[in-house]
Amino acid sequence: xxxxxxKAHKASNTLIIAKNANYAxxxxxxxxxIAGTNARIMEKISIDGDLELGKGAQVTGDVRAxxxxxxxxxxxxxxxTTTGDLVALDHSRVTGAVRCGGSAMIRPxxxxxSLEATGLVEVYGRRPARNIVxxxxxxxxxx
Numbered sequence: 001x002x003x004x005x006x007k008a009h010k011a012s013n014t015l016i017i018a019k020n021a022n023y024a025x026x027x028x029x030x031x032x033x034i035a036g037t038n039a040r041i042m043e044k045i046s047i048d049g050d051l052e053l054g055k056g057a058q059v060t061g062d063v064r065a066x067x068x069x070x071x072x073x074x075x076x077x078x079x080x081t082t083t084g085d086l087v088a089l090d091h092s093r094v095t096g097a098v099r100c101g102g103s104a105m106i107r108p109x110x111x112x113x114s115l116e117a118t119g120l121v122e123v124y125g126r127r128p129a130r131n132i133v134x135x136x137x138x139x140x141x142x143x
Contacts, residue, residue, distance in 0.1 A: 019039060047066075059077065081099045088106045088110045115131070
């Protein structure tokens, strides 16, 4: 896990992938993960903690985490599964299915293959997917 592209912050049990870094190993640990701006992860992510993708970060492979924040312009090329909440910021994208175990807050211009959530789905702007399965979908316009 040590190297110039990934560092461990032991006090918070968090792995941090540096901005503009390329990381080509699967991540399967009991940690939180932060990927910096324009970081590229070329394998799947399966963590018990929270995931935060920085602006323009990319993941090639399926992602599983507790709570997830998709930064603006970030992309997951695969499926996304959260056991908790999801925040998808402007222009973020998931090419596969999104399964959210909690609530989801979705900003404008977000695109998913499909979305299934057990909690409230709050959408700002257009719906992120044609197929949305959720208890409640609240659509709001940006001001």
